[in-house]
Amino acid sequence: MQSETKSHVEQTASPAGQPVSVIRFEGDISSTSKEAVLGTYQALPKATTKLILLDFTKVDYINSSGIALIIQLLIEAKTTGQKVLAFGLSPHFVKVFTMVGITKYAGLFPNQAEAMAAL
Amino acid sequence: MSNPKSRTVEIRLPSVMGYEKVAMSTAASLAKLRGFPEDRIEDLKTAVAEACINAIEHGNRMNEKLSIGVVISAGDDELEVKVIDDGKGMNKQMAKPDIDKKMHGEEDPRGMGMFLIQALVDEAEWVAGTNGKSSYVRLVIRLDKEAE
Numbered sequence: 158m159q160s161e162t163k164s165h166v167e168q169t170a171s172p173a174g175q176p177v178s179v180i181r182f183e184g185d186i187s188s189t190s191k192e193a194v195l196g197t198y199q200a201l202p203k204a205t206t207k208l209i210l211l212d213f214t215k216v217d218y219i220n221s222s223g224i225a226l227i228i229q230l231l232i233e234a235k236t237t238g239q240k241v242l243a244f245g246l247s248p249h250f251v252k253v254f255t256m257v258g259i260t261k262y263a264g265l266f267p268n269q270a271e272a273m274a275a276l
Numbered sequence: 277m278s279n280p281k282s283r284t285v286e287i288r289l290p291s292v293m294g295y296e297k298v299a300m301s302t303a304a305s306l307a308k309l310r311g312f313p314e315d316r317i318e319d320l321k322t323a324v325a326e327a328c329i330n331a332i333e334h335g336n337r338m339n340e341k342l343s344i345g346v347v348i349s350a351g352d353d354e355l356e357v358k359v360i361d362d363g364k365g366m367n368k369q370m371a372k373p374d375i376d377k378k379m380h381g382e383e384d385p386r387g388m389g390m391f392l393i394q395a396l397v398d399e400a401e402w403v404a405g406t407n408g409k410s411s412y413v414r415l416v417i418r419l420d421k422e423a424e
Contacts, residue, residue, distance in 0.1 A: 221329070224388060229385050232379055249315065256395055257388055258375030258376075261376075
């Protein structure tokens with residue numbers, strides 16, 4: 158019943174020329190999204206990945222289990238010394254992410270251009 | 277919800293993750309019919325989904341032989357949702373999640389469902405059923421939150 162979460166990584170560069178990995182999600186983010194969220198993140202080379210953007214533009218539904226996966230990603234990123242920003246969340250999920258405190262560890266931006274400008 | 281103008285929709289869902297979206301969509305459709313604004317509908321969708329997930333996971337313990345009941349009643353200016361399961365009910369309310377504790381491994385990254393429900397609707401109560409069955413969570417969301 159759970160719809161599949163798709164994710165893929167695109168590489169780009171920050172305004173300062175540093176490499177940036179953009180993880181783009183599509184579909185729902187829920188308890189069945191572990192591989193799409195954590196698996197995709199963990200496949201990034203830790204030694205060279207220091208800046209990460211999470212793209213939620215094509216995500217319609219995120220439940221508390223999905224938010225927990227994002228928090229687990231942020232825990233690993235913090236341990237690894239990576240900076241994570243997110244963009245493309247709907248106004249409702251910006252509110253939800255703010256309620257649970259995620260904004261303290263990952264800045265939220267309306268779109269990729271504004272997230273890139275904040276790197 | 278004794279208003280004679282109220283309208284009630286009842287559905288039963290299998291205790292399978294993902295079916296919460298059926299309840300979510302039904303509640304959203306009813307709220308839209310009653311003229312609720314988009315931001316309140318989004319609040320309702322998340323609260324209903326989390327209530328159903330709790331019922332499936334904690335109430336019915338993912339037992340696919342059990343179903344959950346969802347009763348949605350729409351009045352003139354509010355919408356009430358009851359999500360009923362065969363569990364013993366929640367006997368305490370969830371504290372606000374502490375993101376710092378979660379980030380430092382001192383708190384489970386999960387466990388935000390009840391907090392989100394309480395934060396997003398105008399009323400939320402958890403009622404334990406008699407004989408340890410038919411427990412339910414009752415949510416109320418109002419058309420105009422500022423009018424409380």
